[in-house]
Amino acid sequence: MKIDAQKIAQAAKTASKSAGLMSTSQKNKALLAIAKFIKKYEKEILKENAKDVLTTEKAGLGPMVDRVLLNKERVNGICNDIKNVVSLPDPVGKILSERKQPSGLKIQQVSVPFGVILMIYESRPNVTVDAATLALKSGNTVILKGGKEAINSNRVIIKAIKAALKSVGVNENIIQFVDSVEKDSIADFLKMKNLIDVVIPRGGKGLINFVVENSSIPAINTGASVVHTYVDKKFDLKIAVPIIVNAKTRRVSICNTLDTLLIHKDSAKTLLPILAKELAKHDVEIRADERAYKILNKKYQKLKSANALDFDTEFLDYILAIKIVDSLDEALTHIEKHSLKHSEAIITSDKKSAERFLNEVDAACVYVNTATQFTDGAQFGLGAEIGISTQKLHVRGPFALEGLTTYKWKIYGSGQCRK
Template sequence: MKIDALKIAQAAKMASKSAGLMTTSQKNKALLAIAKFIKKYEKEILKENAKDVLTTEKAGLGPMVDRVLLNKERITGICSDIKNVVSLPDPVGKILSKRKQPSGLKIQQVSVPFGVILMIYESRPNVTVDAATLALKSGNAVILKGGKEAINSNRVIIKAIKAALKSVGVNENIVQFVDSVEKDSIADFLKMKSLIDVVIPRGGKGLINFVVENSSIPAINTGASVVHTYIDKKFDLKMAVAITVNAKTRRVSICNTLDTLLVHKDSAQKLLPILAKELAKHDVEIRADKRAHKILNEKYTKLKRATAQDFDTEFLDYILAIRVVDNLDEALTHIEKHSLRHSEAIITSDKKSAERFLNEVDAACVYVNATTQFTDGAQFGLGAEIGISTQKLHVRGPFALEGLTTYKWKIYGSGQCRK
């Protein structure tokens, strides 16, 4: 389907003014209506989602099925998440700082919406709801471009959202949808810096690189990761096994899932056979370096020798790369070389090692003795999120509601002129 990018962007720009002026009460009323209409359209959403799941399965994209899948339980969860957004404080109009200058000027720094957000994402239909509701609560208009994998689901979800907004007298143009499965359909939007204030790509390296290389609009990157956990020389065996298995297998299709395990050489012989036994229960394929392979050889059926590429791969599957390192220094060097600055963890009983890891690893989220699966807005007490930002400007880590605002300076005078 040929889409009119300019028309969509112009509609969003016009709607952004009314979005920015909505009261907290109006926003919350609209959000509750969205939750109601998502539930009202549940049967139709699930019917169309079944088509998306079938297409994904036929394409041989097994691990992606979980990302695309919706069911009654997940629809209930989506509606619950919307109600959680209602309970969050309104991020717009907050006085961030204030001062009175010697000139007599009274100056306030006040939070305001971005204006128009372009959100480009892959696979997950729930992101359509998350992005729309967070944009609404933060006073922004949003243009949504989902992945082809969930196009049928997204069409119905958008229909439900627009019907909900209309039912409470809110301008439905606040939420725009790019109804196209073509990747190049976003190219025109990326040049519209006079109409769109920020673009947020959420997905793999390919999507993020495409946006960064082709956009004239400021971008906040989320999603791509190569997540590491390092098991130190001094460690608790039971804890290490439990955390590693959870980090790898709890949900493999999300960006905070463990990809590479680094193990101190003095811990490897003790840890790896026991860990492998637990990973086997989840049918995890291990891709091991020379030293790890030697320890696990003939003790693990789904064992392969790791390639160099494996240590730069976000698997999003039941696959784990393992490397044995000589010490913490080598682990830190490996992470520095291969990390995408998302989430990294150390398992250790040595406080000095823990502090070195926390201070020297350059990532949005750095853990000691915990699974990286906690990298999530709700788990951080921030509420729903747009994604996990891996960059340093504006927002880093869970990209939640307040991250969708910027600020302006309000200056109150009484006739002052500058000499």
């Protein structure tokens, strides 16, 4: 089915004025209605989601199943997340700064919505709800283009959201849905800078590169990562093993999951045998460099020799690349070369090493003695997020509600003319 991109974008643009003028109480009423209708449509959502899961499994995309999967627990989680958005302060209309100039002018810097957001994402149907509700709360309209993996789930979710908005008298056009499984269907939208204010791609390197190379609209990139944890020369074994196991195995399908473990040469023989026993419980495949392979050879069943590509791969699976380094300097150099500037961690008992790592690693989130799985808006106390931004302009790290606003200057005068 051919998508009329112009019609969708124009509808979003037309609705953006009313979206930006909604009161906080109107927004919250609409959000509560969405939570109610998601629950009301739960059976249909789960029925359609089962189709998406089956298609994903048949395609041999095992690691992606967890991303696509919805169940009653996850639907309840989605509804609770919506209610949490209700509890967040309205980010629109906040006076960010205010001053009185010698000219007598009163100048205010005030937060305002972006206007129209194009959100392009992969796999996860919960992102459809997150993006819609955060856009609504921040006074934006949003055009949603999900991945083909969750197309059936997304159709019902959008149906529920539209019904919810209609039930409380809110313009349904503030949420637009691109009902297509074709990647090419987004190309036309990326040229509409007169109608769309910002595009947010959330997904792997392929998606982000496609948007960056083809968009005339400003983009805020989220999602892609190659996450490292470095174990220093001095470290606490009791905390190191649980941190690494949690960072790798808690949930492998999300972007803050550990991909590459770097270990100081003086720590490797102590750490690796004990760590391997714990990773084996989770059936993790280890791809080891030459030195790590020698330590683990014949002691770990799922052991392979790493190749160069492994150290540039976001696995999103039970796979861990391991490299032994001679020093903190070598670890920092490796991270600088291979990082996508998402989340990076050090495990160390040396305060100087910790501070060097925090100050020298160029990433949105840098950790000391904890797991990278904490890179999350809710875990940072920011509430729900649209994604994790890996760039430096506008917003970096968890891309939460306030990140969906910009600002304008309001200037109050009483007849002043500039000399």
